[in-house]
Amino acid sequence: MDESHPRPHTKVCPYFPGVDWFLDNPFRRFFLNPDQLLGSLVREGMTVIDLGCGPGMFTLAMAERVGERGQVIAVDLQQGMLDLVKKKAKRKGLAPRIRLHRNTADSIGLAVQADFILSVYMVHEVSNQELFFREVHGLLAPEGRYLVKEPIFIGKKAFAGMGAHARSAGLEPLEWVNGRFTHKALFGPQPGPAVLMRDPDFGGCPVF
Numbered sequence: 001m002d003e004s005h006p007r008p009h010t011k012v013c014p015y016f017p018g019v020d021w022f023l024d025n026p027f028r029r030f031f032l033n034p035d036q037l038l039g040s041l042v043r044e045g046m047t048v049i050d051l052g053c054g055p056g057m058f059t060l061a062m063a064e065r066v067g068e069r070g071q072v073i074a075v076d077l078q079q080g081m082l083d084l085v086k087k088k089a090k091r092k093g094l095a096p097r098i099r100l101h102r103n104t105a106d107s108i109g110l111a112v113q114a115d116f117i118l119s120v121y122m123v124h125e126v127s128n129q130e131l132f133f134r135e136v137h138g139l140l141a142p143e144g145r146y147l148v149k150e151p152i153f154i155g156k157k158a159f160a161g162m163g164a165h166a167r168s169a170g171l172e173p174l175e176w177v178n179g180r181f182t183h184k185a186l187f188g189p190q191p192g193p194a195v196l197m198r199d200p201d202f203g204g205c206p207v208f
């Protein structure tokens with residue numbers, strides 16, 4: 001497949017009754033623990049974006065971390081997903097820190113400077129990844145960070161293709177893990193001091 005072109009057959013995870021349970025349940029929280037994934041990347045007072053927030057498992061975790069002075073912008077194509085985030089945020093008293101934004105498949109359509117942007121299990125659903133990453137690049141503050149986590153079913157080759165698109169859009173990998181069981185990358189808008197490239201299939205050894 002020529003990865004430089006939009007992928008017209010990309011499927012978006014649809015809204016359906018029960019999607020909240022499907023994407024936000026104890027089993028998923030165990031294997032995809034928000035605290036472990038976010039580490040020290042999201043802190044008090046930050047402005048952060050959850051791109052492709054779905055039912056908001058990570059939106060809510062980030063809202064807890066940014067505190068009352070911070071803000072989380074939850075972005076999704078589907079109104080049903082945003083409605084779920086709204087309901088859960090109200091229930092937990094986190095609604096004042098969360099802004100909901102419905103975008104289109106062609107554009108994120110935000111004008112902010114974010115300290116941190118997160119995309120979990122969504123980039124493989126984006127048909128024109130290079131265009132998408134360019135927009136992400138424009139939203140990042142100079143010291144901002146962008147974390148991408150993808151499911152194992154997409155495969156190493158597709159994740160490597162994503163990395164190539166991100167780089168040509170100006171996002172530099174600061175950490176890169178592309179193994180059989182993990183696809184995760186942390187990007188910054190400028191070259192970082194060192195790029196840690198890891199492929200767990202090679203014994204988990206760092207490869208610089």
Ligand SMILES: C[S@@+](CC[C@H](N)C(=O)[O-])C[C@H]1O[C@@H](n2cnc3c(N)ncnc32)[C@H](O)[C@@H]1O
Pocket residue numbers: 012013023051052053054055056057058075076077078081103104105119120121122125126
């Ligand atoms: C598999 S779900 C993951 C949801 C959430 N990130 C999580 O891990 O719980 C992917 C979500 O990304 C959204 N999505 C797909 N393409 C998108 C795009 N171009 N812009 C914004 N959201 C998108 C879908 O609507 C869906 O809600």
